[in-house]
Amino acid sequence: MEDRLKPASPILIRVKDSEIRFSSTFVIGRDPDCDLQMADHRVSRKHVTIEFDGASWTIRDMGSVNGTYVNGVRIKEERLRGDSEIQLGGRGPVLSVFVQDEDSPSQAAPQTTPTAFSSETQIMQHYFTKGKTGETGDRTRMFMRAFERAHKERSRKYVVAIGVALCLLIASGSIILYQKNKINKLRSTAENIFYSMKSMELQIAKMEEVALSRADQAQLNELAEKRAKLKEMGKDYEIFVKDLGIYKGLSEEDRIIFRMARLFGECDIIIPRSFLKEVTNYINKWKSTDRLRSALLRAKSKGYSAAIEKVMSRNNLPPHYFFLALQESGFNDRAVGLHTRYGYAKGVWQFIAVTAHKYGLEPGPLYETASYDPLDDRFNFEKATAAAGKYLKDLNDTEAQASGLLVMASYNWGENNVIPIIEKMPENPRERNFWHLLASKNIPRETYDYVLYIFSASVICENPGLFGFENIECPAFNAR
DSSP: OOOOOOOOOOEEEEETTEEEEESSOEEEESSTTSSEEOOOTTSOTTOEEEEEOSSOEEEEEOSOSSOEEETTEEESEEEEOSEEEEEESTTSOEEEEEEOOTTSOTTOOOOOSOOOOSSHHHHHHHHHOTTOOSOOOHHHHHHHHHHHHHHHTTOHHHHHHHHHHHHHHHHHHHHHHHHHHHHHHHHHHHHHHHHHHHHHHHHHHHHHHHHHHHTOHHHHHHHHHHHHHHHHHHHHHHHHHHHHTTTTTOOHHHHHHHHHHHHTTOOTTSOOHHHHHHHHHHHHHHHTOSHHHHHHHHHHHHTHHHHHHHHHHHTTOOGGGHHHHHHHHTTOTTOEEEEETTEEEETTTTBOHHHHHHTTOOOOTTTTTTSOOTTOGGGOHHHHHHHHHHHHHHHHHTTTTTOHHHHHHHHHHOHHHHHHHHHTSOSSTTTOSHHHHHHHSOOOHHHHHHHHHHHHHHHHTTSTTTTTOTTOOOOOOOOO
16 A cells, blocks of 8 residues: 555644634745734744654754744644744744644644633533634543533532532633743743853953053953852852753753763753753764873873863853864874865964964974974963963953853864854854854864764763763863
8 A cells, every 4th residue: 555644734824813724834034924923123034833743743943043932842843732922033022833633633623712701600601601613722622521420410509519629620721821922031041141141241241351451450350250250150050040040851961961061161041952862972972982091191191181161261261172272283283284284283282384474483494394392482382272272262352252062162163254144144152152153154064073073071070980981081171
């Protein structure tokens, strides 16, 4: 018998007071050609597509400017089940979506907004009047059957009991809807708080740069106090996110991934859940090699971790950029990279000659050869680490807008490649992050691997035993 895709379960979209039903793929956006047009400036011309793949409905963001949120969580792609709330943009229009369950009658539709009743009589008329037209849900039919039995028995007490039960049902439905909207608003508030802190961080960094150029110690002291207050705000934000339940239901491994993303300047409210799986994939890749253990032993024997932490702290950066050097060279202080059109990258931080010179390092006379050169500052760990701190700070405070994953991508891919792409994004930390980079251009696999290897190594060293690494010794960073 010929295989056939089963027909699409109907999907119901509620926009304000209107209801639209679809049974095949459709597009929502501001463009007149869209199947469902939304005349709102926060909606992109083609914002999302909702597709039926023969088994289920899936919503996909079409590279919208303001993002797509399903039940308060920002997504790129998400499978839709039952009742869902879709918001087009952070503060854009909200759509109520219902996917008909395969096992439910095809005509069933959810009651996502409780009907207001002024008396039990109205409740009875609404639910139990014979000959009533219109669609009814499973719960409604259940109560109708119960009422009919009570009516046949002519027992007033059953009628009253069912009426009271319906009142409680409607009241609880209203409370649930209220709580859901409240949680969504709190999530939006948390996201706004996070990006307000990132904007403040960038402003302080720019003011520090000016104060340093003027040698204005009084202003530097004042800015140091502001940074201390910002750090306290970060602790309050962490408590707020915990109380909000963002991490509820996550494993301890996933919680560490979320916290590490926040440490590197990414908002944990909008991190795609698919990122968790990808990080886990790269953690498993580390397990297939001895590279991590060997590099950590080498760094420990030479005292590199404390030196790197000190430099990163001085530049107000996470000490976990230690793992960038690990990925670059494995802490081999005589490392020489492959030849590129920019020459050879050398040293622990793998600077090319032109970038090294820009940050105060003098390439040696053998800079054009694949050779170790004791006269080349790139092979001087202390000098090269100081230069790396300045370079990472510049990337963080300007182009990358305090997104650590973008900083890593810029460091690897090269400022002549990734920075022009980043500069085309809106100049604010909310719109400049790794997820936007992935959406805007297919970055090289090498750079994608580079970022994920660094990030996953940082995650592993938060709790090596938890991730199955019993035989490695990680640096104990104080700064968080």
